[in-house]
Amino acid sequence: MTLPEGGVVTLTEQLPSGRMRPAWTRIGRGQMHYTNSQMKLDQLIGYFNARKINLIPPFQRGHVWKLSARQRLLENMVSGRPIPAIFLYKEPVGSTFEYNILDGKQRLESLILFIGNNRKDMSVTSVKDYFFNKRERNQIHFEIDVDGRKTEFKSLSDEVVREFREYAIPTIEIDLDDETSLDEIINLFVDINQQGEKVKRFDIVKAIGRKNKLLSSVFELVAQQTTRKQDKYFKPKNTAYSRVLEKLQAIETVSDPSQKVDRMWERLFEIALMSRTGKHRQPNQILKTFIKADEGDDTEALSAGEKAKLQRVFAFLDTSYDQTALGQSRLARDLPHFYTMVTTLLTSDLLDADNAPPDYPGVRKKLVSFSKMIKAGAKPPKDQAMDEALKEYIGAASRQTTHPGRRQTREQKFLEILGKI
Structure with missing residues (x-):
């Protein structure tokens, strides 16, 4: 898997066993280490409910997706189509959060808004705690197009939801070595931005x-x-x-x-x-x-x-x-x-x-x-x-x-x- 044109590095490749080979790249003076993986949607929602993911680290800008962009994303996911990877920085054991989002904030927020808390078999607790913007709060439980009909998550069939829970989101964990510089991290963040306005x-x-x-x-x-x-x-x-x-x-x-x-x-x-x-x-x-x-x-x-x-x-x-x-x-x-x-x-x-x-x-x-x-x-x-x-x-x-x-x-x-x- 590679970053978009103008990106920083070719990432890990899949081994015959199906596992992903960890990799690193040298950027300027330092090295950044990457681990390519996947996270099932069910596991991701569990992390949200356990407050293990920080969606607003300092690097994230305030840009908010339009509803149409959120709908396209979820329509692709419900249909089983692939989406771009999210980039994570994993915190040391004992930290407040387990993960910080470097890229993919709007994708994850779209998931939270769509899933909401109207189903017993799959829900996000305290949905509104993630959103302070009135425009975003008004998008909770937004509808998507499924087989030509506008449908909320709570109205999806049990079979569709079971498959949706198993949806695997590609994730890339990033770690830093002792010589990595701040401007290299900023360059990386600019390069990996894959959705919405160019940061x-x-x-x-x-x-x-x-x-x-x-x-x-x-x-x-x-x-x-x-x-x-x-x-x-x-x-x-x-x-x-x-x-x-x-x-x-x-x-x-x-x-x-x-x-x-x-x-x-x-x-x-x-x-x-x-x-x-x-x-x-x-x-x-x-x-x-x-x-x-x-x-x-x-x-x-x-x-x-x-x-x-x-x-x-x-x-x-x-x-x-x-x-x-x-x-x-x-x-x-x-x-x-x-x-x-x-x-x-x-x-x-x-x-x-x-x-x-x-x-x-x-x-x-x-x-x-x-x-x-x-x-x-x-x-x-x-x-x-x-x-x-x-x-x-x-x-x-x-x-x-x-x-x-x-x-x-x-x-x-x-x-x-x-x-x-």
Whole structure:
């Protein structure tokens, strides 16, 4: 099975046993894992009644199908014709929901509206709890054309309903690896959208920001909305944040302005979250918060104090990049080194101890010296303790670089080395 033209990847193939082979694809830096399967309608309704499926994760837009589109879908299903697959993100065990819908929301909502709660042998409990729009609520128990007659679900024959219960909906479960980026997830969501209006990156980003105020306030630091003809999109602001982040090789090489913005605010969000909580996290754990329902404790907008803290560090780096070779070093260009430098400046007392704002010449000199130490072909330090610390730092910056433990090691060794310079 393949995605629509312009899609991302050819998915799994069927084995002789009838089972589907799990697959993965590399998109940009990371990998997304796909498992192709089927879910019988009876099982799906059971999940609805047990509240195991989240139909409104942040990625979903507010577009609502017309009644005619819902009727065509159900007429096809009752007739046994195939429908497009739904894309699911499966939550870890113990989560509020078992599944989040990445694509297929309108198809599943159409099912709920059609089946309703007027039959004892098959019904959806608390149908109206799924719908807040009056137009949608008025479509509950809508009729479809069956053998030339307009018929509600409750009026279908027992034989037709028995067959309908066995209808198998193709499903594709998606999982993320540690290196998957947010703009890759957005690209995937745009590509797999198969029904209704074509979804745009602009709408997805706006939808995510409405659910996560921290992300929204971070976004405002690096991006601005603009319009070209009828198309709305985001582009980078000319700020210290965007100038510093644009030095990262993973961002500098992206030509599309919207995708560039996505990578900028993804990186800045990760940094702001670490500064707020003091905890290092793997990027894929952060990304999963954008496609699941639960709003955690870390979604409040940036406070004035948090903004001032971030501004101080990024303004310092902006001028340092401009006045020294630091902007062309691995500290500025390579993500593991950059993440460690910025989060350490935010969470330590390095700048306060220098006490020479806004240039902090003492810290700047130490960073320039450190950048020379991690340059390819650099001679090892003569100080044995510093040499050992540098080896540990470089090791933690070379493998499994996003693992929280390795990030913590880099932070500790970074501070240790700067203290010896």
